[in-house]
Amino acid sequence: xxxxxxxxxxxxxxxxxxxxxxxxxxxxxxxxxxxxxxxxxxxxxxxxxxxxxxxxxxxxxxxxxxxxxxxxxxxxxxxxxxxxxxxxxxxxxxxxxxxxxxxxxxxxxxxxxxx
Amino acid sequence: xxxxxxxxxxxxxxxxxxxxxxxxxxxxxxxxxxxxxxxxxxxxxxxxxxxxxxxxxxxxxxxxxxxxxxxxxxxxxxxxxxxxxxxxxxxxxxxxxxxxxxxxxxxxxx
Numbered sequence: 367x368x369x370x371x372x373x374x375x376x377x378x379x380x381x382x383x384x385x386x387x388x389x390x391x392x393x394x395x396x397x398x399x400x401x402x403x404x405x406x407x408x409x410x411x412x413x414x415x416x417x418x419x420x421x422x423x424x425x426x427x428x429x430x431x432x433x434x435x436x437x438x439x440x441x442x443x444x445x446x447x448x449x450x451x452x453x454x455x456x457x458x459x460x461x462x463x464x465x466x467x468x469x470x471x472x473x474x475x476x477x478x479x480x481x
Numbered sequence: 482x483x484x485x486x487x488x489x490x491x492x493x494x495x496x497x498x499x500x501x502x503x504x505x506x507x508x509x510x511x512x513x514x515x516x517x518x519x520x521x522x523x524x525x526x527x528x529x530x531x532x533x534x535x536x537x538x539x540x541x542x543x544x545x546x547x548x549x550x551x552x553x554x555x556x557x558x559x560x561x562x563x564x565x566x567x568x569x570x571x572x573x574x575x576x577x578x579x580x581x582x583x584x585x586x587x588x589x590x591x
Contacts, residue, residue, distance in 0.1 A: 401581075407583060408582045409525070409581035410581075411578055411580070414578065424578070456525070469515055469527050469530065470579060474524055475522065475524055
């Protein structure tokens with residue numbers, strides 16, 4: 367079945383360490399996105415990529431980095447510069463960069479806890 | 482994209498219709514109304530979208546007022562599995578970004 371896979375589901379890291387969250391899709395979608403969600407809050411856009419080898423900052427990109435070397439993969443690195451990294455991270459994809467009526471397909475998320 | 486306003490929370494009895502309102506008074510002519518829902522600790526799921534006509538699919542119906550300043554998502558026969566946070570989003574077709582607010586927490590009561 368086609369979909370988006372985020373791994374791991376739960377991740378614990380020590381403060382000051384970089385950590386990379388995985389996102390893989392087999393939907394042949396061009397565009398991919400990373401969102402952050404804090405308890406009781408909506409989703410905030412971190413980074414997005416409309417094509418391979420290209421990506422743009424979202425609303426809260428500071429302290430994060432991404433790469434898009436393959437169409438299927440859009441990993442997110444949470445760096446030590448991110449002041450409050452504990453959150454629920456969601457990856458999404460869309461068939462193109464906005465030209466679809468059906469919006470996004472989301473993964474099941476990674477819950478990152480920094481101790 | 483235009484801003485939306487939704488009630489923070491709502492309850493609905495199981496088996497009844499759940500009507501979730503959304504205000505988008507600053508919507509422009511080329512902005513679509515999208516609805517997503519997020520069940521606890523999962524990724525949001527697309528429900529339905531529309532421009533100005535009422536829409537219906539296997540999950541829900543979307544009623545958009547004639548002036549397009551507000552809309553209502555209707556779940557015709559709510560079940561316990563419909564308990565979730567529902568997001569109303571307006572978006573220009575072709576805009577690569579979806580902006581999520583805090584949504585409405587719908588609780589279906591047995």
